[in-house]
Amino acid sequence: MAPKRTLIVDCDTGIDDALALLYLLGDPDVELSAVTTVFGNTDADTAALNTLRVLELAGRSDIPVAVGARSNWCGEAHLAPYVHGSDGLGNTNLPAPTTTPSPEPAAELIVRLARENPGSTHLLAIGPLTNLATALLLEPELPQLVAHVTVMGGAVRHPGNATPAAEANIHNDPEAARMVLRAGWPVTLVPLDATMCEVLTEQHQRRLAECGSPATAFTSSILDQYFDFYERDIFGERRAACHDPLAAAIAAGDVEPVLAPVVATDVDTGDGPGRGATIADVRGQYQNFPAQEGANVRVVLETDRTFSDLLVDRLCGAPERAQQVA
Amino acid sequence: MAPKRTLIVDCDTGIDDALALLYLLGDPDVELSAVTTVFGNTDADTAALNTLRVLELAGRSDIPVAVGARSNWCGEAHLAPYVHGSDGLGNTNLPAPTTTPSPEPAAELIVRLARENPGSTHLLAIGPLTNLATALLLEPELPQLVAHVTVMGGAVRHPGNATPAAEANIHNDPEAARMVLRAGWPVTLVPLDATMCEVLTEQHQRRLAECGSPATAFTSSILDQYFDFYERDIFGERRAACHDPLAAAIAAGDVEPVLAPVVATDVDTGDGPGRGATIADVRGQYQNFPAQEGANVRVVLETDRTFSDLLVDRLCGAPERAQQVA
DSSP, X not given: OOOOEEEEEEEOOOXXXXXXXXXXXXXXXXXXXXXXXXXXXSOHHHHHHXXXXXXXXXXXXXXXXXXXXXXXXXXXXXOOHHHHOTTSSXXXXXXXXXXXXXXXXXXHHHHHHHHHSTTTEEEEEOSOSHHHHHXXXXXXXXXXXXXXXXXXXXXXXXXXXXXXXXXXXXXXXXXXXXXXXXXSSOEEEEOHHHHTTSEEEHHHHHHHHHHOSHHHHHHHHHHHHXXXXXXXXXXXXXXXXXXXXXXXXXHHTOOOOSBOOEEOEEEOOSSSTTTTOEEEOOGGGGGTOOOOTTOOEEXXXXXXXXXHHHHXXXXXXXXXXXXXXX | OOOOEEEEEEEOOOHHXXXXXXXXXXXXXEEEEEEEEOSSXXXXXXXXXXXXXXXXXXXXXXXXXXXXXXXXXXXXXXXXXXXXXXXXXXXXXXXXXXXXXXXXXXXXXXXXXXXXXXXXXXXXXXXXXXXXXXXXXXXXXXXXXXXXXXXXXXXXXXXXXXXXXXXXXXXXXXXXXXXXXXXXSOEEEEOHHHHTTSEEEHHHHHHHHHHOSHHHHHHHHHHHXXXXXXXXXXXXXXXXXXXXXXXXXXXXTOOOOSBOOEEOEEEOOSSSTTTTOEEEOXXXXXXXOXXXXXXXEEEOOBOOSOHHHXXXXXXXXXXXXXXXXX
């Protein structure tokens, strides 16, 4: 039996962060060693409370949750209540969790766990990259201590969502994103190019509602707000992209991308109209992406577009498996 | 009978510029009132000589050719001999033309012709936009004097070619491109998204060689160098993109794009990795591009991918029609 893959998830919970966490909690091959939170979909403190709520639903309140950056280094924090609801969880207004966040700051927790388990921790970042960049400043050897970094973020051949050029996680802290992509560790970037093609539908939502566990009832209910947003602003119909869950499944090793070249990738940190754009050198697209000097990031451009089925399968099985683990 | 469409072509001749000029000279519905040249594929003076050579081949040495900008306003001029040959025409090393360029600077000629024929001149720019921007500085009313501007340039959902983010014409003078796109006149942008999908093959080249006129023998011979470049650096096989001819056919009204939303479009004029990127707001792509505030440019994202056949048809008929005109 292969050993479990140990993950730290850095997130801004968030509707799709909640789905990603529940997906990972139902994964028999994954051990979630900690969750750290950052501003983004909601503020970092609400994100921590939402994370604790999700862990409680899954019977996994043993997993530590640490609060991290409340803004980027420029003092800015663009939140997204119009996407995720004012409570970050689709205006479901759940009761307060029975547990509380760890007193340890997120970046310190990341560094401590990486030092305690050198070479075995996978980092999954599904919010702005401020905590990871701060951890790199705290521990310059972090790239040697971590096994792999998977980031949900960016837009390469797909338009941005925060601006015409930039995806929200990267746009929220372009300087941190540049530092993370350039740190010299193995990075997989899961941009909108892939996530916008893995789509949850009303049929998926009904399946979740019918599964009958508290966790699936919760996931079904938070999708209402998410579909509202996607119908109004993006797709013109009630379906939604699987951003964070797809990145989680790739980090867990469950989904093998169809197209994921390793290419030179940078972030626009200027203040022009491209601020926060992820500039990946995909000019080799006509020749199956030949090896490239300066290639630093594995960029997931395509998956097989069946992930949302896998996600719902997993979520429907999740409570049982979570109890086995507990 | 509809009146002819009057075009001024601003170009950096260049293999595909030569094809575009010959295409337009064979168009019974187009009157080419002048050609102006700019640095880009080759230097502005060589571009003028090459243009005179092409006009001579088509029996149209009556059309004035004026030399324009020899660099952008930063004093830079990135030329592309590795694409177009050291002579700009595929190292065919043609003899000097029998005619000479006009003494009038390109931008002044553009302004003069626009003033003489208010509302009827179409500008087709298939090189860096320095001459058009200079003309806008000389005559701030130019946008009201010109019927339409068509620009070959940019890359939206397609990677750049000068850099990972930027197409060469825009990258060669981002400040000028920004000025041209923002000038308030009707602009159609024909980016790599469209031009890379309209492809000339060796079969087309053979057809041109077999047509038997001096002009088609010339077009066949200049394609050798172009295919060399595209085989080595882009496609891995002997075929080439129809950048400038496609823009010419769209400016002439011969090709109706399949997808060409009018969207807010800007140019990155910073000095980061996105310098020269065309940032077009195509976030409406999932809802058929609803009307957008600030929409300033018609961006051709797709054509029907049959243009190269039309181009070769036209070039094979061109000498005859050119002689009829003369």
